[in-house]
Amino acid sequence: QVQLQESGPGLVKPSQTLSLTCTVSGGSISSGGYYWSWIRQHPGKGLEWIGYIYYSGSTYYNPSLKSRVTISVDTSKNQFSLKLSSVTAADTAVYYCASDGDYGDAFDIWGQGTMVTVSS
Amino acid sequence: SYVLTQPPSVSVAPGQTARITCGGNNIGSKSVHWYQQKPGQAPVLVVYDDSDRPSGIPERFSGSNSGNTATLTISRVEAGDEADYYCQVWDSSSDHRHVVFGGGTKLTVL
16 A cells, blocks of 8 residues: 655745655655645645656646756655745645555555645 | 536535435546545445445445436435545546546534
């Protein structure tokens, strides 16, 4: 059973780069057919998709964040990562990593989420 | 860009049936997934591909999708069903697939 776990700083200063890592356990990140994704949720708000890296290595980002987002994979560590540059208070949110698994392309695998606050 | 519209809130008495809608242009041509999120927890998939249930999800949860509206139906609502519910589709444009979430619906059990 694949499990995901986010890690990274809980506090980031404005204008800096937010960096988070998602560790995959119980399976290989190189396995075919998975969309390794990042999703965030502003306090009290809905879910916002940030982007994904496909098992083939191709990436696609939410157009509203595209200029600031990079998602990459480290197969040696079975991890994928999120970098969001030039952060502001508007990037304060709970960040989830997620993936499709056993149910088509639905996100049935989620990390527990990590709260990131942007503040000086 | 593709937009999914959900009512902000739905209220229902215990034992009754809750219906949560998700509107989108010709959404019937897409596969719709539904998630339940309780406070402080990650979302949980409750319905996928319009009407299928993942293992462990009660039969009380069902879904349908036609035309411009997808619907999540929760029968015999229990207090434990009180949560936020989100619909989600994959939209394809410019040779890429991207994710779209609805704004979410808060289900209140009276």
